[in-house]
Amino acid sequence: MLNNQKIVVVLPAYNAEKTLEQTYREIPFDIVDEVVLVDDASADKTVKEAQRLGIKHIIKHKKNLGYGANQKTCYKYALSLKADIIIMLHPDYQYTPKLIPSMAYLIAEGVYPVVLGSRILGKGALKGGMPLYKYISNRFLTLFQNLLVGQKLSEYHTGYRAYSQVVLNAIPFESCSDGFIFDNQILSQMIHAQFEIAEITCPTKYFEEASSLNFGRSVIYGFGVLKTSLMHFFQRTKLCKFSLYDLK
Numbered sequence: 020m021l022n023n024q025k026i027v028v029v030l031p032a033y034n035a036e037k038t039l040e041q042t043y044r045e046i047p048f049d050i051v052d053e054v055v056l057v058d059d060a061s062a063d064k065t066v067k068e069a070q071r072l073g074i075k076h077i078i079k080h081k082k083n084l085g086y087g088a089n090q091k092t093c094y095k096y097a098l099s100l101k102a103d104i105i106i107m108l109h110p111d112y113q114y115t116p117k118l119i120p121s122m123a124y125l126i127a128e129g130v131y132p133v134v135l136g137s138r139i140l141g142k143g144a145l146k147g148g149m150p151l152y153k154y155i156s157n158r159f160l161t162l163f164q165n166l167l168v169g170q171k172l173s174e175y176h177t178g179y180r181a182y183s184q185v186v187l188n189a190i191p192f193e194s195c196s197d198g199f200i201f202d203n204q205i206l207s208q209m210i211h212a213q214f215e216i217a218e219i220t221c222p223t224k225y226f227e228e229a230s231s232l233n234f235g236r237s238v239i240y241g242f243g244v245l246k247t248s249l250m251h252f253f254q255r256t257k258l259c260k261f262s263l264y265d266l267k
Contacts, residue, residue: 024103087201136179136221148225
């Protein structure tokens with residue numbers, strides 16, 4: 020705990036057998052109270068590995084529901100555990116768990132309700148092996164979003180995030196996509212609800228076992244980002260109204 024606030028780390032897992040142990044061993048259990056792993060019908064032995072490591076809360080989807088659906092299960096379960104701070108960490112070891120104390124501290128101290136681990140601040144992305152086309156598209160999409168959404172974030176596409184339970188209880192994240200665009204939509208919801216967002220520099224690693232969208236899925240994701248940005252713009256300018264932004 021930090022400031023008597025319960026910290027729960029959620030691991031949205033899919034074929035993470037080879038990297039789960041390395042990720043789990045670096046989680047700072049001096050402050051983290053619970054770990055929740057949700058397996059989205061992996062084809063490998065992710066669940067058995069989680070059991071071997073002693074992870075207490077393991078949920079397995081009977082069929083593959085998608086990255087966004089995995090996170091929905093993660094957050095609903097974390098909230099059922101009465102978590103005050105929920106940190107989403109990919110179990111593929113692309114992001115280091117060593118930043119959890121810094122991210123949680125900003126929320127526990129009431130400085131920010133949302134904290135993102137940014138790969139773009141500093142030189143972490145390219146240094147860590149991010150493909151050049153992904154870096155360029157990331158920068159373009161982020162610029163486009165900042166203009167339409169009215170923010171100044173360094174990136175909207177990181178998979179390393181910390182949320183106050185107040186945020187997740189306020190926004191309708193279940194109305195977001197079950198696919199990869201979920202990450203973008205939930206941030207759009209938070210910005211629309213006027214929750215302030217902090218970013219910290221986060222090194223990242225690209226390697227064979229780390230999950231990453233291929234070129235085709237990256238293109239689909241990019242168009243999804245453009246659509247979400249336009250929806251946000253029309254919603255905030257009151258030109259249109261979308262159920263995605265209906266607060267609870």
